[in-house]
Amino acid sequence: MYAILLAPASNRVYAGESGELVAAELSVLLSAVDRDPGPIRPLELAGVGYLALDLPPDPVVDRELGRASAVLAAYEQVGDLLRPVPIERPDRFDDDLVTIPKYPGKTNEQFTRLLVNVTLAARRAPRLGPASILDPMSGRGTTLSTAWILGHHGYGVESDPKAVEAQAAFLRTYLRRKRIKHRLTTTPVRRDGRSLGRRLDAEVQPPQAGPGGADSTHGGPALELTVFTGDTRDTAFLYGKRTFDAVVTDAPYGIVHGSAHRESGASARAGKHGKASRDRSAADLLAEAIPIWAGLLRPGGALGLSWNTYGLRRxxxxxxxRRAGLEPQDGDPYLRFGHRVDASIHRDVFVAVAPLR
Structure with missing residues (x-):
């Protein structure tokens, strides 16, 4: 039996929920690799809290424990003693890539990793090598940086140009200070003679080797990152024929987060005189955007999002x-991720999978 020690949560709101959330996350991860975890329950030994996992030591389990969002260490319980179990971590960068940026409204880093993990685990057609992860409401890039940490490519669309500028400035400073080989540019986007905003492009050589064969000088294949400024509903237009293994996003929690309509080559949804207008609700935005995001998934790819259940029922x-052609994952443990953020926000996770065509 494993006794799993969790890392401290990075904020108080998440701390009280992290044990149950990680237990549900591990159930998804282990089930995806044909390991039946059974009930994952709290365990206290000598006054220290753990999660108990009733599986024998197994390299596949060790790998999934290393991937999880908040597993600090794992042990095999032998009678009254704990024997350390080496866990295999996929991380290509230090976690300060996501923990250094501080700003209002930032999604908890541990939760972001959980959301990426359960979405990728749900795919029906996992591919070898880095996955391509799209966050169509990417903010200042927590999901995209998490993708890099886990060894994947990150792509985004963000309506606030200042957020993309802040993401570019941070990455440029971070990568230089860490002396990590990279290329980073920001360029204007124009089509048919019209300005559509800006584009951030980066390519980085990970400094750390994950499992499976990186050489001694770097951490495996180069990873890409691209972010367009624009409306999320223009994502298909902005990325053209590109498709993705997963779409992962933290959806807006209320009207204040509604995406501004902006006239572009793909859409002309602005109000009179070209002024930006806002959606009536986050639910309206999701109803319009999800079919677009679904069309960007590769066969067998997965959509994963977190949202406020007070504004839209599961x-x-x-x-x-379903109307967008996706299959919701609505069984246990996918129904065990709901948790309170504050009095007006009850956050949950929703995952749906594209058919294998």
Missing amino acids: EDLADIA
Whole structure:
């Protein structure tokens, strides 16, 4: 039996929920690799809290424990003693890539990693090598930086140009200070003679080797990152024929987060005189955006999002996904991720999978 020690949560709101959330995350990860974890339960030994996992030591389990969002260490319980179990971590960068940026509204880093993990685990057609992860409401890039840490490519769309500028400035400073080989540019985007905003492009050579064969000088294949400024509903237009293994996003929690309509070559949704207008609700935005995101998934790819259940019921979200041709994952443990953020936000996770065509 494993006794799993969790890393401290990075904020107080998440701390009280992290044990149950990580237990659900591990259930998804282990089930995806044909390991039946059974009930994962709290365990206290000598006054220290752990999660108990009733599986024998197994390299596959060790790998998934290393991937999880908040596993600090793992032990095999032998009678009253704990024997350390080496866990295999996929991380290509230090976690300060996501922990250094501080700003209002930032999604918890541990939760972001959990959301990426459960979405990738749900794919029906996992591919070898780095996955391509799209965050169509990418903010200042927590999801995209998490993708890099886990050894994947990150792509985004963000309506706030200042957020993309801040992401570019941070990455440029971080990569230089860490002396990590990289290329980073920001360029204007123009099509048919019209300005559509700006584009951030980066390519980085990971400094750390994950499992599976990186040489001694670097951490495996180069990783890409691209972010367009623009409306999330223009994502298909901005990325053209590109498709993705997963779409992962932290959806807006209320009206204040509604995406501004901006006239572009793909859409002309601005109000009179070209002024930006806002959606009536986050639910309206998701109803319009999810079919677009679904069309960007490769066969067998997965959509994973977190959202505020006070603004949209899970049943209604599942209906939107089904109409977009996706299959919601609505069984245990996918129904065990709901948790309170504050009095007006109850956050949950929704995952749906594209058919194998």
